[in-house]
Amino acid sequence: MNKEIRNLEPKAVWNHFSDLNAVPRPSKKEERVIDFMVDFGKKLNLETFVDKVGNVIIKKPATSGLENRKTVVMQSHLDMVHQKNTATVFDFDSEGIKMLIEGDWVTADGTTLGADNGLGVATIMAVLSSSEIEHPNLEALFTIDEETGMTGAMGLEGGILKGDILLNLDTEEDDEIGIGCAGGVDVTAKRTYSEENTPENTIAFSISVKGLNGGHSGMDIHKGLGNANKIMNRLLLDGFENFGLRISEINGGSLRNAIPRESAASVVIDSISKDPFLFETTTVINNIKEEFSTLEPHLSIDIEEISSPDKVMDLGVQEGLIKSIYAALNGVYRMSPDIKDLVETSNNIARVIVKDGAIKIGCLTRSSSETNKYDLANSLRAAFELSGFEVELSGNYPGWQPNVNSEILDSVSKLYEKLHGEKAHVAACHAGLECGILGQNYPEMDMVSIGPTILGAHSPDERTSISSTQKFWKFLLEILKDIPKK
Template identity: 35%
Template sequence: MNTSIEELIVHPVFHYFYEISKIPRSSGNEREISNYLVQFATKRNLEVIQDEALNVIIKKPASPGYEHVPAVIIQGHMDMVCEKNKATLHDFSKDHIKWQRKDDFLYATETTLGADNGIAVAYALALLDDDSLAHPALEIVITTEEETSMKGALEVAPQHFSGEIFINLDSEEEGTLLVSSAGGVTAVQTLPVNKQAIPPSSVQITLTVKGLFGGHSGMSIQKGRGNANKIMGRLLYDLDRVTSYSIATISGGLKSNAIPREAAATLVIPAVFEEQLPSFIANWNETLRNEYRSSDAGVTVHCEVEEHTFTTTYDEITTKRIITSLMLTPNGVQSMSQEIEGLVESSTNLGVVAVDEEGVSFISEIRSSVKSLKKRTVAEVEQIAELTSSHFHLEADYPEWPYRKDSVVRTLFRDTYTNLYTTPPKIEAIHAGLECGIFTEKLPHVDAISLGPTMHDVHTPNEHVSISSTLSTWNYFIEALKTMKNYY
């Protein structure tokens, strides 16, 4: 830990962010961080609830003079997306996140930082730990598995809350108040496979697509960044037009809600075609450099001849069906909002291709702020599954967060920001999924808002958060809590 980090963690927010960065908290592995939050509350004699989904709810009474203000529900999630560069030695199940400070930005070391949504947890802990701050009664809820399924929020029992004001701290741009978000669902196509013996006079090769920028499939889908799985589909389709081959194994992406940066496929090709591979790969690299010269200038296709690792490969029908699934599964922006200029209305991201004992799975994250359009894309993916004789099912279906025309909390946060900075904040809807939709469906009486500091490249190893923005957003947040007694 260098001096600049030591100086940084003197502030309560960065102190607690540093503390939770020591604790493994990948989605589905939150018990340790959940227990930490319970222990934090218990040591301070605060009311705490830990439910079966490991969500943690911590309650703190109102400051003197704020007893008449409705309770405030403050929400974030404890899990993080665990991505690292391929050559990086880091075990997210046990290793601490290693920080680096570069001027005003805080990074991890070749991994995701976890500022999404560790900063929200740090804000909550700093707020709970400081009895000098003025605020209404607080109901802090930190959920689990937001990054994969929103399971935690879906399982939260609404009877735990009395609050009428809901503040989500999972936004990523200072000075922007979010007031609506998309709903989503994960669609899974699983293709059963048939295998055959490796043919004679064959060569095993591995094709790898890498060097893509990636990003959050809700926040970055409109940027036209390359999807490694879709590029792999085109590559395999093109190769199928010039030589026969079969697929031995295939993989791409790690999370359905992250645009995949890498994909790989091991193929068995006729030995006579090996000498043509360099020109085939060179042509593809030229094509990709041209297509992605602005969004993903570093994209490349690599080809390596392998030892004869595999003794069997997928048969011709299975290989054709894999190519069909990759080529036809919809991906990217599906529709734009007609009411809000520049807002993606519907999208889908083919985020993961993975092999297990059940076959080859193609996992897509489908989003829309219009329920019927979400259903339309689901139907399209289901038709692809039917075409390829794949099994189809849905996971983690969560609702959209509709815009509320009359909102006191929106007015309060707008006025507070304007008073602090002499300019009004932006009021926006986003295409990413927020847990606000789940909570406003469970608690239809609440008035909700979402805010947060400026972050960049979340869900990638280049994730970084602005230090100054984290601190100024903290000051804005506690000032808004202080001001609430003038609005209610």
């Protein structure tokens, strides 16, 4: 099927995307894709170098007649989110993405596609490798580790880039021009607990939550989708309060920037309570499925009898764990008072691990308001500290404040309307783009963000529209020809 994808238009973009998707590129393990990009630039005889943190920069002189235009930085990130369906056998560290065509969409076989932000990378590669596209002086910036820390953007030193305008190619709606985004901070709660021998006369069960949509923990947070960690915790609280349920292990969620799709727990109860426990839990499961029937039609919650584990948590810590997760906010905290329908502040309870005497809970708190970001983070910190957790706030990165008087925004907006006969949607997004961070060391750089339509980012349902990619490509080529003069 990858061969058919290479024949899609624009061929240059899809061929470079296919080449890129053959290279494993998880966040924080970008060595192979860095080498791939360096080799790409050097084969074109373009100035190519890697900065001290691993960002790749490739420079290309202007085509004839556009030397007097402002220099443009085209920017995308090299890493991708790794998520797969439970039944999918796939090794992200060694295999290339297996792509499929479904109507107007390109998707992957049971994994994330990597269109976020691989299509942006491939688009820049197509411009760099072309001998026909008109453009001003270009600086291609390929950053690392956008998805799990923004460390590439944070580590980019001032003075390396000379560009006047930055085109970030990481927006996921083709009718949108991005001019702002949310910042974020990681909230991590940890504590230890005493393991106790599993009581006698007990029976053990595994509880699994799966089949949820998942998705981007910023762009999809307002949709009310199921969070596997919250659903699991609801079941555990009911079992604990009604039947004295004891927890042995929990493994829920994965990456902070992905709404958790799955959670698994092993628990025990008194043998005498088996039948009423199963009846009660089945009732709760049916209630949850009914509540999510519209949004999560594939939600599956299963409970099965298993061999008894050797150890369980002590009751005091267990009660604090369950109640603190119940108290911790998941979802939208505040809508923007200034921009209609934009989430200002939110939290994703992304990861819950209970095993071998240690608990770790990972959250990602996002906001376009620095003060509200820390207000929510402190609310979460309080909920966990009341139960004896040590809480760390880390990985803070700023939002990107909109500039409605931007020259490049005015130029790009007019071009969009000229091409399509309607105005583009000029907006900020509730996701972490690198523009806000890059603007700290390059405060005079004028920035906008554009991209093709991508749905289901950060989940195995990720897909990108073929016709939208064609629309985006034509728009970008017009933008490059129309860059303002110096």
